[in-house]
Amino acid sequence: MCIVFVGGWATSRQQYPLLSESARFLVPFTGFEPNELPELIGRGGDVLVGWSTGAHMLLKDCRHLFGLYGKVLLIAPFLSFTDSFPTRLIKGMIAGMESDPAAVVSSFHENCGETKPPAYDPADHDFLIAGLEYLITSKIEPDEVMNLSHCTIAHGSKDRIVRRKAFEKLTAVIEEAEILNFEGGHKISETQLMSIIKG
Template sequence: MSLTFVGGWATVKEQYPVLAESGDFLIPFVDFIPEELPDYLTGGKIIVGWSTGAHILLKECSHLFSMYDQVILIAPFLSFIDSFHEKILRKMISGLHKNPAVVVRSFHNNCGEKLDLSLAEENVDALIAGLEYLICSRIDFADGSSLANLVLVHGNKDKIVKEAAFDSVAQILPQARILRLESGHKVSESEIINLIKGP
C-alpha cells in the first residue's frame, strides 16, 4: 500500500499501528513543521490527513493533491478557533507547562480514544508549538476545488472539530465527496482502512 498518513495534534503511532507500518506516518511538529510538509510529499496512491494534519495538508499542500490517486481529509477545519476559543488553547498551553500528561490524556479522552497512551516528555515543546500554531493558523483558500479524488470525512460525535467548522471546509471544496461517520473525533483504524480500500 502506497500510503502517507499525516496525524493530528498529540498523535502517536500506537493509535494507528497498522497505518504506521503501512507507509509514511508523519506527526506535526514532531516530524515536521507545517511549511516543510510539501517537501515530504512525493505523490502516490493515498494520502490521509487527520485533524491538524488535514488542516496543514489543505493549507500547505492542496496544490499537490493531484499527485495522489486519493486524498482523504478527516476532521479538517479552516481555523481551529472556530471550534475552540483561543482561551481554551491558552489554558492547555499553561497546563502543558505544569502537567503535560493530564492535558494530553484529557484531549485524547475528548477525541474518543480508548487506549491509555503514554506521553514522551521530549514532545512537550512540539505540543506547545502545535497549539500556538492552531491559535493563529487560518485557511482562506484551498487549491483543490476541482479535484475528484478528494474525500472529506467527519464523525457525527466529534467533540473537537465542530460540525459548522467541518461544513466551512466542505463549502470551499464543492467537488469533494463528503462522508459522515458514526464516530467521535478519532475515526477508528478499521474505518480508515475501509475508506482507503474504497467501495
C-alpha cells in the same frame, strides 16, 4: 500500496498500529515543522491521508500536490481550529502543558474518543506547545471555492474536537469533493480508516 498519513496534534503511532506499519507515518510538530510538509509528501503515491491538524495543513499548503496521489482522504479538516475551540481554551491547554502536561494530552485524547490514550512523552513538550500556538494562528482563507475533485472529506458524527459548525464552514467553500459522515468521534477507528483507504 503507497500510503502517506499525516496525523494531528499529539498523534502517536500507537493509535494506528497497522497503518503505521504499512504507511509513511508523519506527525506534525514532534516529527516535522509545518513548512516542511510539501517537500515530505511531494513524491506522490496511491493514497494521501490527513487527520485533523494534518488535514488542515494539507489543505492549507499542499493542495497543489493532491494530483500526485490516486486518492486524497481528509478526516476532520478545518479552516481554523478556533472555529471549534476559542483561543482562550487553547491558551488554557498551553498553560496546562506547563503544570501538568500528561493530563492535558490524556484529556485531549479522551475527547478525541480514544479508549487507550498513548502515553505522554516528556521529550515532546516544547513541540506540543508549538503545535498549540500554531493552532491559534493558522487559518485558511480561500480567495475562491476550492475544487477538491478527487478528495473524500470525512467527519465523525460525535466529533468533540472539530465540531459540526467548523466542518460545515469548510464544506461551504469546497466543491466536487465526496463528503463522508461516519459514526464516531474525532478519532476514526483504524478499521473504519482502512476500509475507506481500500474502498
